Amino acid sequence: MRALLVVNPTATTTxxxxxEVLVSALSAQLRDLEVAETTHRGHAIELGTRATREEFDVVVALGGDGTVNEVVNGMLADGPGERVPALGVVPGGSANVFIRALGAPRDAVDATGLLLEAIREGRRRTIGLGRVNDRWFIFCAGYGLDAAVVGRVEKARSRGRTATPGLYVRSAVTQYTGGTERRASNVELKIETPDPGQPEPSGRFGAVIVQNCSPWTYLGPRPVNPCPDASFETGLDLLAFRTLGVTTTLRTVWQALSPSPDPHGRKILRRHDLSGFVLRSDPPLAAQVDGDYLGELSEMRFTSVPAALRVVV
Incomplete structure (x- = not known):
């Protein structure tokens, strides 16, 4: 088995x-293992692309969700297909949403043990992914407030801060109280294949959360679930805020944090298992995928891609 291990040397929790211990453990079982450390943003995309074009069997990403996202975007640069390697993940970030959503341990050593067992036994799981504009995403995307929070956290990290749950909470409160997102509802939502049983969305929205699996993210050990029915085996789910008023926002956050999450209310819209939709805003709004800030965009065009990736788990 030919494998490529992509290591983010600045991963938060390893x-x-x-x-070094994890690489040694993987090398002991994967005799034909190449190890590559990332040196710059986008490097993991380049490595993932090479792995597919050179027909590696497995690519293992050792890092956080951002590293995994880059690796997957590289592996799928030419689209899904039989030539695309299987993906393995050893968590090294602060949240590690993807690996936890798969039910694997967030501890790097335990996750490595499970990965090696899955490789020995030939276990694979095929999952669907999301695509927005020209970018693949694995578990979530956002337009508006949550993306602006991600951008604020990235700026803090560039100044040497560690991405802890506390930093995200403080950034969210600061962005909500001081940002411009809650003062206007400019987002237009167009569902490309409407469900005959659901009314077409009307009006405009202040922010939209998109999920490809459940949960959307974690607050420490606690899952945050705006769209609890989202799954790797179905299309995309979304939750759209008609307004970001204090009452609506706090109630929805509380519902998403509940042990039995079911966000609802007159000021929000939820949709399940969508194959495609478009979000537009004038002026442009902050956008993010898998916790990676994309800047401000005028349009986000979403597509669900079933059975896009094989995962070793």
Whole structure:
């Protein structure tokens, strides 16, 4: 089995010594293993592309969700197909939403043990992915407030801050109280294949959360679930805020954090299992995929792609 291990040397929760142990463990079982450390933003995309075009069997990403997203975008640069390697993940980030959504351990050592067992036994799971504009995403995307929070956190990290749950909470409160997102509802939503049993969305929205699986993210150990029915085996789910008023926002956050989440209310819209839709805003709004800030965009065109990726788990 030919494998490529993509290592993010700046991963939040794995130090050099831990990474050395994990690489040794993987090398012991994967005799034909190439190890590559990322050196710049987008490097994991380049490595993932090479892995597919050179017909590797497995690509293992050791890092956070951002590293995994880049690897997947590289692996699928030419689209899904039999030539695309299977993906393995060893978590090294602060949230590690993807690996936890798959039901795997968030501890890097435990996750490595499970990965090696899955490789020995030939276990694979095929999952659907989302695509927005020209970018693949694995578990979530956002337009508006949540993306602006991601942008604020990225700026803090560039100044040396660690991406902890506390940093995200403080950034969310600061962005909500001081940002411009809650003062206007400019987002137009157009569902490309409407469900005959559901009314066509009307009016405009202040922010939209998109999920490809459940949960949307984690607050420490606690899952946050705006769209609890989202699944790797179905299309995309969304939750759209008609307004970001204090009452609506706090109630929806509380519902999403509930042990039995079911966000609802007159000021929000939820849709399940969508194959495609478009979000537009004038002026442009902040956008993010898998916790990676994309800047401000005028349009986000979403498509669900079933059975797009094989995962070793």
């Amino acid at each position: 130090g050099p010594r831990t990474r």
